[in-house]
Amino acid sequence: MIAKNKLITAMVTPFTKNGDVDYGAAKELALALSKTGSDGILIGGTTGESPTLSNNEKLELFKSVKEAVNGNADVIAGTTDNNTSESIKLSIEAQKLGVDGLLLTVPSYNKPTQQGLIDHFNMIADSVEIPGILYNVPGRTSLNMEANTTIKLSRHNNIIGIKEASSDFSQITKIITETSGTNFRIWSGNDDETFSIMALGGHGVVSVASNIIGLQISKMIGMILDGNIGSASNLHKDLLPIFEALFWVTNPILIKRALNISGFQ
Structure with missing residues (x-):
């Protein structure tokens, strides 16, 4: 169940x-991620360069990654854009392939x-039976989804x-407060904000960043969940230069370069 996922990696394409x-190569990377701390793997998100992919390419990626991880990590499919009817069609096709959830981008x-x-x-959401995670990224979309909107959708x-x-x-904070006690989850969309959120x-x-340092991020999350806030804070500070460096230029340029340097082509 994707609701249990703490660390979801936005995988590069x-x-x-x-x-x-x-x-x-996508199958190889997905398998590696499933072994290095990722509970879930997002395919076709921002880091996956979804606007450059055709729907057929996206579907083949969903299928390939689902086969590669073989149940060892959940597969979340980025299926939405600014066309509602096309988003519905792709979401239905992704569900048929057995993906575990959908990313629903503003x-x-x-x-x-x-x-x-x-x-x-x-x-x-009405068109499918699998769960969806909303994605609010105004820096990319030019539109902010307000807290009250998210709360209604929850x-x-x-x-x-x-x-x-x-x-x-x-x-x-308002979203977290107003959805407290429900099954609605809030995931940080920025690595440098994970500790704070x-x-x-x-x-x-x-x-x-978990494309290359998944084990360290998973460790930090575990520390937070165990109440070891001081240790988690120290690890966050250690990882912060990596988080910041990956966004010196537009994502996913530098995470792809980092993967190349680490031996993944």
């Missing part, structure tokens, strides 16, 4: 030198109202959490 998706470019966001996500049975990458801690009551992280 490997390409060949010709620009084709390298499905073999639409870019269209700039819908907050009620429009509620309608968009409810329609997608009441849908198929919407079990949010990946919050707004860096608005007042907003994040979990200290506020957040559930975990959808991580970029």
